[in-house]
Amino acid sequence: MRTCLKPLAIALAALVGVVAAAEPALAVSLNFNSQANLVQPSPFPQNKQNEPAIAQNPTDSMNLVAGANDEIDEPPCTASSCPFTSNIGTSGVYVSHNGGASWTQFSAPAGGDNSASFNGGRIHTLPGFAKLARQLGVPNLISDGDPGIAFSRDGVAYYSSLAGLRGVAVNFEFITVSRSTDGALTEHGGTLISPARNRTSSPPGQDCVSHLVRQ
Numbered sequence: 192m193r194t195c196l197k198p199l200a201i202a203l204a205a206l207v208g209v210v211a212a213a214e215p216a217l218a219v220s221l222n223f224n225s226q227a228n229l230v231q232p233s234p235f236p237q238n239k240q241n242e243p244a245i246a247q248n249p250t251d252s253m254n255l256v257a258g259a260n261d262e263i264d265e266p267p268c269t270a271s272s273c274p275f276t277s278n279i280g281t282s283g284v285y286v287s288h289n290g291g292a293s294w295t296q297f298s299a300p301a302g303g304d305n306s307a308s309f310n311g312g313r314i315h316t317l318p319g320f321a322k323l324a325r326q327l328g329v330p331n332l333i334s335d336g337d338p339g340i341a342f343s344r345d346g347v348a349y350y351s352s353l354a355g356l357r358g359v360a361v362n363f364e365f366i367t368v369s370r371s372t373d374g375a376l377t378e379h380g381g382t383l384i385s386p387a388r389n390r391t392s393s394p395p396g397q398d399c400v401s402h403l404v405r406q
Contacts, residue, residue, distance in 0.1 A: 227257055227285040227294040229315065238263075240283060244338040250346035254374040255287040257294070258338030258350055263315045264301075264308040275357065280306040280316035282334035282352040286374065306333045317352055317369050323382075331357050335364060347372050 228240050240259040248254035261283025265276055275281070284297035296315050301308040304322035308314045317334040324332035335355030342348055347370055354365040368382050 225287075225291055225294060227287075227296070228259070228261060228283060229263065229296045242337060244340045246340040246342050246348070248342050248346050248348070248374055249344055250342075251288075251374065253288055253290045254346075255291050256340055256342075256348050256350070256371075256374070257285040257287075258340050258352075259283045259285075260336035260338070261316060263296075264306070264310050266309040276309070277331050277357045278307045278321075278333060279309070280314060280320055280334035281336045282317045282338055282350070283315060284317060284350065288374065317350065319369065320354065320367075323354070323367070329356060331355075332365070333357065334367070346374070348374065 228238075239262045243257055243259040245255060245257040248256070260281055262273075262275075262281060263283060264279050265273075265281070266279075285294045286297065287294045297318075298313045298315050299305055299318045301312055301314050302321070305314050305318045306316065306320050320333050324330060332354050335353040337351075337353045339351035340349070350369045350371075352367050352369065354367045356363060356365075370382075
């Protein structure tokens, strides 16, 4: 994520220089590098995040919610591999209430209605998937990344995610949406909005959650 931000930072820095030259009295202060995810010790993969998404609350411009594929709850790598593990979710949630100057990562107790974790007895990904698995009668159902995030006009946050069937099916995913009514301080469990589909078809992502919010 940091590597992707560098070209943008360089471009913005150049823009700031142009603006400063045109308006000598204008004071600009920008922070190009705010850590959103929790910093984890080595080894990989608990510091691995990718495919980020972000949305701004229309009722509170300082409230931002971001998501990414996040392996924070996976076990550390072995000498030979970094395998994904059954019952471990990978849809990370990050929240800012000061316009992105600082972030917190969502956390909830592991087990019960939630998936499992190898990170201190707490999950740091979307909650409620163990409950959804029981409701659907599908064991090992977990959040499986590809985040899409949007807010409704009244400030309800929606997070669409794939839901994987590790140990049950290969190359098929459900599509789920989680929601929060308090700026993602708490997250309600996932709701199934699509049956299993082949992962080689078009990705659901933002189109899916945007369609839901428009309803």
